[in-house]
Amino acid sequence: MVLARLGRTAFSYGWTAIASAEAIAAQTVRPSHATMVRHTRRWARVLVRGWQIDLRAHGTERIPIDRVCVIVANHQSYLDVIALFAALPVTPVFLAKRELERTPLFGRAMKLGGHVFVDRGKHDRAMASMEHAARELRPGLPLAVFPEGTRAREPVIRPFKKGAFHLAKAAGACIVPIGIHGSLEAWPRSAIVPEPGIVDLRVGAPIDPDTVARTSIDALAERARAEVAALAGYPLAT
DSSP: OHHHHHHHHHHHHHHHHHHHHHHHHHHHSSSOHHHHHHHHHHHHHHHHHHHHEEEEOOOOSSSSSSOOEEEEOOOSTHHHHHHHHHHHSSSSEEEEEGGGSSSHHHHHHHHHTTTEEEEETHHHHHHHHHHHHHHHHHHBOOOOEEETSSOOSSBBBBBOSSSSHHHHHHHTTTEEEEEEESHHHHSSSTTOOSSSEEEEEEEEEOBBBHHHHOOOOOOHHHHHHHEEEEEETTBBBO
């Protein structure tokens, strides 16, 4: 068990370093969003196979490729990000915590991929980053947000922060709820890398831009939270 975990750890860090270096080199020679998408998806899918994660995706055809959209999903482990990269038909841009920008190679690769870093400890800077993200949204390049704010410690859906919903309104975007089940069980917070397991990812029906525009921020957040909980199969935290 210990040797297997050490092997998965070495594989995870080694493959991430290699994939990040390849992506950086490719973007330095000839910048291309399509090339970055291929590198990102390959990185995620190799990790999923190497970790022996049985990733089951449902309803991915609901992700619009011809409209601006914001994806909102529950967040219980780092595996959620990798599952979304590996399973979705389009590669999303993430709102990521600022600390990741300083990660050698990986942080640089994320920046080249267009991901938006947010300083969660400084509200004004965080809002400025989200406003920038709203301006950059375009069809076929959804923004993915984990509105719970950080990884959960137990299988429940905690209250949603409102930033993603302000952003969707500002961008005239639809909101796509996604529920992820099993990522906490496969990768608890105490573990460095995940154990083999099953992860189900379910995509819900988009909330159209007209509904987003006429619905209050609080009501949008509550609706999206209830839909994510139903898709993930987890209860709402009290």
